[in-house]
Amino acid sequence: MKISTTTHRRRTSGAATLAAVLALTATACGDDGSGTAGAKGNEGSGKGEITFWDNNGGVRTDIWKQVIADFEKKYPDIKVNYVGIPAASAQSKYDTAIQGGGLPDVGGVGTAMLAEVAVQGALEPLDSRLDKSSLHGRLGQKLLDSSRAAGGGDKLYQVPTSVNNGTLWYRTDLFKSAGLDAPTTWSKFYTAADKLTDSGKNKFGFTIRGGTGSIAPALDAVYGQTGISSFWSGDKTTVNDPKNVAALAKYVALYKKDTPSADLNNDFTKMVAQWDSGSIGMLSHNLGSYQDHLKALGADKFRGIPNPTMDDGKRVQVSNPVDGLSLFKASKNKAAAWKFIEFAVSAEENSKFNESAGQVPANTEAAKAAWVQKAEPTKLAAEALNGADTTIVQLPYYLPDWNTISKSDNEPEFQKLLLGKITAKAFLDKIADELNAAQADWKQRTKS
Known part of the structure; x- marks a missing residue:
């Protein structure tokens, strides 16, 4: 097959990009725990401070601050430091932190950039945590499938919060x-x-x-x-x-x-x-x-x-691209960060978040909320996404x-x-x- 010059440039560029990503992974594996990709972090006390990066800062800032206020009311021994990052610069912000340190404990990572962040060794696999969580069985299976597929394999690196349709x-x-x-x-x-x-x-x-x-x-x-x-x-x-x-x-x-x-x-x-x-x-x-x-x-x-x-x-x-929350491997307080993820994707908070965002909740209980039932397009979208007869063709994000x-x-x-x-x-x-x-x-x- 003859490859056009444009196609050849694209393939060369793509290969170089992936090679650079994998090189970063290898470099990070020797990390000393300062918050770069390879740092193992630890569970921590489940109390104290955690940092959360919102990957759609400005657009979602107000609703995330409401969720954080609710969380800190329930868990007064945990303080969440909010950092809003505009969507257009989120990928580069994560890439810079993976190389140089300063990754958050938990952050918003959409499916469009999930694999690139995961392949650099920055994210904690979440399957075992989810299995033991109050969220187990309460998230749309098709959304979980999309999250796993976007991560490049069978591991779950993102707890879905929202999806469009x-x-x-x-x-x-x-x-x-x-x-x-x-x-x-x-x-x-x-x-x-x-x-x-x-x-x-x-x-x-x-x-x-x-x-x-x-x-x-x-x-x-x-x-x-x-x-x-x-x-x-x-x-x-x-x-x-x-x-x-x-x-x-x-x-x-x-x-x-x-x-x-x-x-x-x-x-x-x-x-x-x-x-x-x-x-x-x-x-x-x-x-x-x-x-x-x-x-x-x-x-x-x-x-x-x-x-x-x-x-x-x-x-x-x-x-469709799935929005979600990821736990960073370098976190030194994974227990508190995971509590935040669980809380943010609980039925009440996930409903509140998606009513503001105008998207379909990932939590299946939240998808039954009164506001969803009143907004017919959202209600029908939720039914289609969670329907037993719906087949989702996973695009290769x-x-x-x-x-x-x-x-x-x-x-x-x-x-x-x-x-x-x-x-x-x-x-x-x-x-x-x-x-x-x-x-x-x-x-x-x-x-x-």
Whole structure:
């Protein structure tokens, strides 16, 4: 197979990044316990001070301070030092501390950076602690599976707190006027997209994401249609399976036929604003835009449901990034840090946190809270995520090259696909080649 210059640069860069990460791990293994990655730390007294890093500082500061106040009221012999870190700089902040010391006792670590922090030896495996914890059996199993997968293996390095979910927002008023059923299956979705479109009057059945962030929702639509239940078959990705190719071709054929042409460059902000202000029937986004829709349309003109199922009712969806808390191996007071994690993810606190964050609680008891039941999109998302009939296709967040492959490398290619300049097969074959190479690199280097 001929490898393009761009692909070769990406692979070389990815290999160098992982090599550097593993080199840091090796260096840290000789640590003296000053708070770098290899430090073993100790359990401590379970009292005293601990430091907590919030990986979404500013956005989540107020609610975390409420949780901390509640914790310190229950455990007056433990003081939590809060450090808020903006999400954009969280990864570099952790990397710097892993090399030079100063890691927290406990910190927010999302799945997008979990593997990189874990592979540097910075995180404490949490399986045995969770087994003995009051949280045991009270966290969504599919979220735990996502956390383990994002960590690069079978060990749990993150206790999940929250997750978002793909949501199909649709205009109930437009559907009622057209005599359409709710778009609960992919067949009903495509029927509605066609019937609600009158391009001459600037009315469209759907808005498709063509700009930044376009690939993840496209993959969600593809796997949701085909029902293929795993991202890998052995060491090869299923992304370019012929069924997925056909599903993607059908999905992108909506562009300009049943969607506005402006969709080509729309990121989520522009796409949401366009849907809220226009006469478009459906929008695929996540729970995060609920308040925007409520403000723009009013509660009686729209509804948010989980992405469509197959016609037989089978639900397959790709994994969403999971937010969570991790215990750092270098902590000298792991007992107190673990108490904080247990408390923060308990039913009452996890409910309070996610009501503020607008996400689905990881604690299954919290997912039954009154506010969830009143917010139908969140309620339906929680039921889908925890449903026995839901299959989650785990995206490979653990690959150092995942963000590059799924974003900067191939978002311009997705735009070419929408414009008909390349085929769905060529698009998915390119991604598959890159993913297979990244997976092989990861396996080889983690072995060594």
